[in-house]
Amino acid sequence: MTDLASYIPRLRRYARALTGNREFADDLVQDTLERALRKWVLWRAGSKIDSWLFSIMHNLFVNQVRSAPARQLSVSLDDLEFEPAGQGSAEGVLQLRDLLSSLNKLSHDQREILLLVGLEDMSYQEVARILELPLGTVMSRLSRAREQLRSLLDGSPKADAETPALRLIRTSSP
Amino acid sequence: MRNQTVQVSTDELQHFVDGRVDDAGRRRIEIWLHEHPQEKQKAEAWRRQRQLLHDSFDDVLSEPVPSRLAELASARPRIKTWALAAGLAWLSVGVLIGYFMRGPTVATVEPGEILARRAAIAHAIYTPEVRHPVEVGAEQEAHLVSWLSKRLEQRVRAPHFNSQGYNLIGGRLLPGDDGPVAQFMYQDGSGKRLTLYVRGTPEETTVTAFRFAQEDKVSVFYWIDGSLAYALSGEIPRERLLALSEAVYHELNP
Numbered sequence: 001m002t003d004l005a006s007y008i009p010r011l012r013r014y015a016r017a018l019t020g021n022r023e024f025a026d027d028l029v030q031d032t033l034e035r036a037l038r039k040w041v042l043w044r045a046g047s048k049i050d051s052w053l054f055s056i057m058h059n060l061f062v063n064q065v066r067s068a069p070a071r072q073l074s075v076s077l078d079d080l081e082f083e084p085a086g087q088g089s090a091e092g093v094l095q096l097r098d099l100l101s102s103l104n105k106l107s108h109d110q111r112e113i114l115l116l117v118g119l120e121d122m123s124y125q126e127v128a129r130i131l132e133l134p135l136g137t138v139m140s141r142l143s144r145a146r147e148q149l150r151s152l153l154d155g156s157p158k159a160d161a162e163t164p165a166l167r168l169i170r171t172s173s174p
Numbered sequence: 175m176r177n178q179t180v181q182v183s184t185d186e187l188q189h190f191v192d193g194r195v196d197d198a199g200r201r202r203i204e205i206w207l208h209e210h211p212q213e214k215q216k217a218e219a220w221r222r223q224r225q226l227l228h229d230s231f232d233d234v235l236s237e238p239v240p241s242r243l244a245e246l247a248s249a250r251p252r253i254k255t256w257a258l259a260a261g262l263a264w265l266s267v268g269v270l271i272g273y274f275m276r277g278p279t280v281a282t283v284e285p286g287e288i289l290a291r292r293a294a295i296a297h298a299i300y301t302p303e304v305r306h307p308v309e310v311g312a313e314q315e316a317h318l319v320s321w322l323s324k325r326l327e328q329r330v331r332a333p334h335f336n337s338q339g340y341n342l343i344g345g346r347l348l349p350g351d352d353g354p355v356a357q358f359m360y361q362d363g364s365g366k367r368l369t370l371y372v373r374g375t376p377e378e379t380t381v382t383a384f385r386f387a388q389e390d391k392v393s394v395f396y397w398i399d400g401s402l403a404y405a406l407s408g409e410i411p412r413e414r415l416l417a418l419s420e421a422v423y424h425e426l427n428p
Contacts, residue, residue, distance in 0.1 A: 005239070005247035012243075013234040017227065026240055033246045096230050117192060119227040143184050150219045153226075 004033060007053055010120065014054070017115050018061060020100040028064075032057040054120070055130040058112060065108050102152035110145035113138055182206045187213065191220040287387065288351070290396045293371035293405030294389035296348055296357055301367040308344030308359050318345050322356040326374055328401060332358045333370070333425040338418055340368055368408040368415075370422065375403050384419060386412065395419035399426065 011032060015025035035056050103111050112131060116122045124142075128135045182190075182203050189195045190203045207214040300307055310318040315332060323330045325347055332342055340360040348355040348371075355373040375398055387394045393415050396405035404426075406419045 003247075005244060008239050008243055008247055009235040009237075012237070012239070013231050016234050017231045026243065029243055030246060033243065037246070095226070099226055099230050114223075115227065118224045119231060121192075123194075139185050139188065143188060146188075146220045146223060147216075149223055150216070153223075 004036060004053075007050055008033075010050065011053060011057060014115060014120055015057065017103065017119055018111060020104055028057060028060060031060050035060065048126070051122070051126050051130055054116065054122070055132075058130055061108070061112070098153060102149055105152055106145055106148060109133075110141055110148065113142045114145040114149065117142060180206075182213070187217055188220075191217055191224070289371070289373070289403050289405050290385070290387035290394040291389060292350065292355075293369070293396065293407050294387070294392040294394050296355075296371055297369045297392050297394075297407035298390070300346070300357065300359065301369060307367070309346035311344040312342040314344075315342065322347060322372075325354045326356055326372070326402075328374060330356050330372055330402070331426060333422045335360070335418060335421045335425070338421055339363065340418070343367075366408070366410065368406060368410075368418065371405040371407065373403050375401055384416070384423075386416075397423070399423070 008029065011029045012025060015028045015032075016022065019025045019028065032053060036053055039056070103114075106114065109131065113127055116127045116130065117124065122130070124135060124138055127133075128138045131138065133141075186195070186199070186203060190200065195203065207217055310321065312318075319330060319332055322345060332345065334342060339362045341362075343359050343361050345356060345358040348357055350373050353374060355371060358370040358372070360368040360370070384395055384397050387396065391409050392407050393410065393412055394405050394407045395415055396403065397419070398404075404422065406415065406422055408415050408418070410418075
């Protein structure tokens with residue numbers, strides 16, 4: 001079987017964005033790896049192993065969300081144990097905080113679709129398979145998630161009105 | 175509106191934002207966006223979201239992997255040790271039962287070896303078939319089973335082991351030394367195939383020892399259960415085949 005270890009960084013990145021918290025994220029990765037090791041017989045060798053791992057993570061995540069709906073992931077600066085982009089600049093921290101709290105306001109399936117496409121660059125078909133949704137549903141939820149994130153990011157209060165999230169991004173995509 | 179300003183759908187816009195359109199499509203959408211500033215703003219905002227996600231989370235990729243995760247992933251996936259041990263224990267019980275119950279039917283060992291050989295040959299002949307691996311497909315399972323039962327003159331069943339990753343694809347009738355033989359074929363997601371060879375036994379025996387034989391690359395576990403003899407063949411590791419043989423046995427003797 002393919003080396004599972006090589007998929008850990010991507011699983012961690014996705015889980016981090018999904019949960020907004022390093023500990024929760026790594027717990028989710030650990031559960032995913034454990035389940036993958038237990039169920040490897042069920043992996044269909046013809047299918048892509050990363051899709052399979054992401055679908056395991058999806059199922060675990062959904063179960064967690066269902067079993068603990070009350071545990072809203074609160075995002076504060078204290079939770080940001082990891083160094084955000086921009087060499088930890090104040091601007092980067094604020095930008096990341098805005099993003100995390102906006103992502104957290106999306107429904108969990110919108111967040112998953114947005115991250116699988118926008119961050120993991122999965123094909124729409126792969127996302128449909130992972131989430132066990134029709135392709136049309138994926139497309140419509142994706143556009144809704146994007147629009148919602150757009151209005152959340154536009155409307156979220158900035159600590160410094162002169163530092164809109166847009167400006168920093170422009171520096172990295174001239 | 176049959177000019178170049180034909181509408182761009184939301185789906186097309188998403189393909190565009192995600193870089194999933196060809197050059198011609200991209201140019202067409204760019205022209206259209208130029209004429210639709212609101213849509214252009216939307217597309218730009220969506221592009222920025224992608225960039226923002228990467229800016230915010232790509233650093234995780236280069237973080238050192240926590241040891242608890244690295245250790246876990248380095249454990250090679252395999253059949254759980256306890257399951258293997260249980261399988262081996264079960265095998266030795268079977269062998270002992272076989273030994274103590276052999277009595278007058280000790281001669282079944284010899285036919286057993288022939289059984290394994292015949293099963294391995296049938297496996298090697300039919301499993302490489304792409305278009306005609308079986309005579310009757312699994313979609314007609316009821317028909318397949320009743321047909322084979324009729325020809326073998328006793329009730330035959332096609333065990334299922336989907337939970338082990340193998341699905342029934344069908345079966346066929348084969349000529350055996352003392353009469354007709356049934357062969358069921360299974361396949362897993364990678365296209366790997368197993369066959370279960372089933373034939374009647376010359377006299378009613380109750381020997382249920384599991385025995386192993388190897389014919390070239392084909393591994394075979396075979397056993398006799400009442401009035402039927404079974405051989406499960408596959409080009410897979412012995413312990414995996416043993417686990418599958420156990421699954422077959424348990425399904426046939428619930």
